[in-house]
Amino acid sequence: MSSIDDKTLKVGSNELELVDFRLFKKEPDGSIYEGIYGINVAKVREIIKMPELTELPGSEDYVEGIFDLRGVVVPVVDLAKWMGIEVPSEDEAPIKKRVIITEFNNILIGFIVHDAKRIRRISWADIEPATFSAGHGKLDRSKITGITRIENGDILLILDLESIVEEMGFFESTLDLDEKEIEKFSGIVLLVDDSPTARRIEKEALEKLGFEVIEATNGEEGLQKLEELYALYGEKLKEKLKLILSDVEMPKMDGYHMAARIHEDKRFKDIPLIFSSSISDAFSDERGKSVGAEGYLVKFDPEKFYEKIKEVVKSNEKKLKENKEKENSENKN
Numbered sequence: 001m002s003s004i005d006d007k008t009l010k011v012g013s014n015e016l017e018l019v020d021f022r023l024f025k026k027e028p029d030g031s032i033y034e035g036i037y038g039i040n041v042a043k044v045r046e047i048i049k050m051p052e053l054t055e056l057p058g059s060e061d062y063v064e065g066i067f068d069l070r071g072v073v074v075p076v077v078d079l080a081k082w083m084g085i086e087v088p089s090e091d092e093a094p095i096k097k098r099v100i101i102t103e104f105n106n107i108l109i110g111f112i113v114h115d116a117k118r119i120r121r122i123s124w125a126d127i128e129p130a131t132f133s134a135g136h137g138k139l140d141r142s143k144i145t146g147i148t149r150i151e152n153g154d155i156l157l158i159l160d161l162e163s164i165v166e167e168m169g170f171f172e173s174t175l176d177l178d179e180k181e182i183e184k185f186s187g188i189v190l191l192v193d194d195s196p197t198a199r200r201i202e203k204e205a206l207e208k209l210g211f212e213v214i215e216a217t218n219g220e221e222g223l224q225k226l227e228e229l230y231a232l233y234g235e236k237l238k239e240k241l242k243l244i245l246s247d248v249e250m251p252k253m254d255g256y257h258m259a260a261r262i263h264e265d266k267r268f269k270d271i272p273l274i275f276s277s278s279i280s281d282a283f284s285d286e287r288g289k290s291v292g293a294e295g296y297l298v299k300f301d302p303e304k305f306y307e308k309i310k311e312v313v314k315s316n317e318k319k320l321k322e323n324k325e326k327e328n329s330e331n332k333n
Helices: 081-083 161-168 198-210 219-240 255-264 285-288 302-332
Strands: 015-026 030-038 045-049 063-069 072-078 098-104 105-112 115-123 144-149 155-159 188-192 213-218 242-248 272-276 295-298
Touching: 015 081, 015 098, 015 105, 015 155, 015 161, 063 105, 072 081, 072 242, 081 105, 098 115, 098 161, 115 255, 188 198, 188 219, 198 302, 213 219, 219 242, 219 255, 242 255, 242 302, 255 272, 255 285, 272 285, 272 302, 285 295, 295 302
Parallel strands: 030 155, 072 105, 188 213, 188 242, 242 272, 272 295
Antiparallel strands: 015 030, 015 115, 045 098, 063 072, 098 105, 144 155
């Protein structure tokens, strides 16, 4: 499993592909616990054997070092060490150390795991929110995007690695906009994201731009909010609702599937949609366009965030104005 090709998953299928990897833990009674974890293939650049690392002086103990990956310096984190779990010896557990090279928010980071098993295709509808907070070291529910059952009734935990990396201090999530230099708007934005942190950051930025923000936690709830708004505003919704800003990875229904459903509905298909995601692979923008999105933003770049929203909202307002003038002209004739 040296490289990952994620172009085979059909856009809008409400499925994701996960790299199934393992971390072994030695319990106090001497037994070995095999933790089953997953990360979205779209965030994985490649999986390699342990490279020769250069120590990084002054770094945290879980940062094992750095290495050169074809001209790019990549820090390598021991995930088990960060979680604070006691790792058994290779005589006690079938450990085959691998480094998962991840890419999100335009940052490359390697994670040492004890084995990388396979790629699994799973429906978002089969993924449930995490309902526990103990027993996994530092791994509380805020670091898990969901859980799903696999064969033999085992549970796979889907890790929110960018949240983990943010806590480690590799980057900081923020959308600081200079209010003196931004243009103000009006109207509603529907913000769809399962991360409370991301919703808070983006809601604050959107409100600074003058928008009223309505929140949803996944694609299924996003569609429900659209129905509620249509019941309230009817055909005037296309004038009131300026934008849908959506994450991609969400339980129950992902952003791509939601966007495909919206694009197929004549009531909503003309409302512009922008994806905002930590996935920064080469195909994301292409995928977004295929389901009708007007843009794709990688979290969190304040300048690109503002410029793309301004561009899309202004363009749509101009189109609505032109359509209205055309209708008025036709009615007169």
